[in-house]
Amino acid sequence: MPNSRSKAPTPDALRTAEDAIATVAKQVKFTIAEYPVSLYVNRFTDDENDRYFVPEYQRKLAWNDEQKSQFIESLLVGLPIPFMFFYQTAGGRMEIVDGSQRMRAMRAFLKENLRLRELTLIPELNGFQFEHLPTDRKNKLEDVTIRTIILDTETDPSTRAEMFARINRTGTIANEAEIRRGSIPGPVTELIKELAESDQFVEMTPLTEKAINQREREELVTRFFAYTNTNETENGRFPGYRDRPKKFLYDYLKSANQLAEASPDSIREMRQEFEQMLTFVQNTFENRFQKSERGRTIPRVRFEAISVGSALALREQPDLRITPEEVATRMVDADFDRVVVSDGANVRSKLEGRIDLIKSILLAQ
Template identity: 45%
Template sequence: MATKTKRKPIDPVKVEEAEKQISDYARTVKFTVTEYSFEHIVQRLKNDRYYVPGYQREHTWPVEKQSKFIESVFMGLPIPFVFFWQDQEGRMEIVDGSQRIRTIRNFIDNTLVLKGLETLPAVNGMRYSDLPPSRQLKFVETPIRVIILDNATDAVTRTEMFARINTGGTTATDAEVRRGSLPGPFMSMIISLADSPEFIELTPINSQLVDKREREELVTRFFAYLESFDPAAIASDGDCGDIPDYKEEPRRFYFLFVKSMNDLSAREIEENGESAKLNEMSAEFMRVLAFVKKVSPFGFTKSASGSQVPRVRFESIAVGSALALRADPDLFERAPDITPLLNTEGYKEATTSDAANVKSKLLKRIKMVRDWLGMQ
């Protein structure tokens, strides 16, 4: 009979920390539950009392999926909750459920012609106005359960919730959410740099990833890690160099960073007409790109025909190069070929996607590039 390996008890300090995190986060989510009719919600959507946030507007269901949802309503199937958040002006932001609500509006407005229905095929080709008056009335009076988040729920928590509970089937990426919910000078700079010819040349990715704002995600990560990196801080492994604010909650970390940089640069622009910090960051980003082009024959990809830019690889090369250049500006002229490092087993192990967001691995791959360049 096989013996069971005795499990080592969890450190009480870790248990206490876990409980604190759970309690602190739970306190940020306050809500009420209510019920509205389709007619009520659509009317409020039309008069702009309810609205779809920018990061969700580009995601719309195809006609077939909209039709399937309407068919489900006719069949009497339960409709999932929708989540609203009441903003400071009293308007309701649709945190989750915008696809269902827009589909209901489209049908009531007669712009949706049902198609592809299999359970109720006789309804194919029909609009709302084609239904008998009694069925129309039953449809608009259909109730839907609504969870309204308290307006004290901050933007980070709302977007975190959207990413976790989204039931629309076409989930916005983190980059799309930030673009829509965090407009500002810094976000505008991210978008501009992501679209620069120099960056596009070094990041040959497919059109699907481009549409999902993957390049904006990469630029955001570059600045978030670089600007938060403290070379004098001691990391948990005793090595010099840490990102103290990074707690292995990447979505929250990036969101708060972008928000803080938007606020800082907006203040600079208001006071001086321009942001010295944004000018400095933009120039450093372009200098790093020029450096990477010199030291890495394939840019951020693995081969001449590469069409992928793994985030872990990008982060290590871009941030590591930036830190090395900050420590030794003359390194730009020496521009050593970084290929020998990238081909080592150690680097390959450090840039696997496994546990990509674990802080120790993040620091390891960034400092590996920084330290190797610093010795050249």
């Protein structure tokens, strides 16, 4: 009978793994604090301008009055409350990474006359506002403490982004595009937002309301620039890509913002290349980025292949002209639809393969 036990890691592998753990652990710097409800509310008079504030990528995430009421009910009866999660900015303000809905619920009840509703544990309080509670109950509620993890300003930005994503995997999700927008401000981030909202791009990328709210168009624009501008570098193709686009896209955007701040003209050039690509795709591909004429989704793998492949072809041949009929025929001959399937889509070889296929189709290589 074959030995089913897996091979044990070598001593070198164990040392390498331990070093990796130690390196990442050093990047995570935080303290744990415990404050009363009254302090949280007094430092959070509105979403954007007070000492505690909600980052842009979370401002659309909000509980309804029933959810707010049930959280207040939990505080009143002493149920355990999960940690909140803040990031302390260089200016000393607190960005609410996880907990904005709870913060809003506390503010709504204590300061904004929220009327409790749909309570399950103490339905006798349905219809009550904070002012209706006896003084001793008000005091007890204001003195309830909630623990908060506070990330230090020195915490590595990529580590912060990863933690943002992990914390927001439950409940209402703050997706990758929202996280990048909130944690990596800069000229390229603003350009991505601008282009994602441009009339031409919106018209060419029909999406569901859910995808729009999740900033899918910003995700697509980010992928276009990341793959186009790292296709050929002194460190090779897509340096740092490890079959995980999340970290690759984060690192690219961070670097691109820094380069754009040093070279403002690059923003104009990036905008021009993106708009030229859109016009070319509009005139050259029968269904543009869609799989079919009436499609209401834009598969990322298809968008990456067509947008980046077209841009790279135009870099080699700026006056490239080819009819939609010819492109459609070549795509069928090359079995393009089979290439852009989602299985293993982020594997490096498949990413490179689908981009190169469109480029070769356009240049007849």
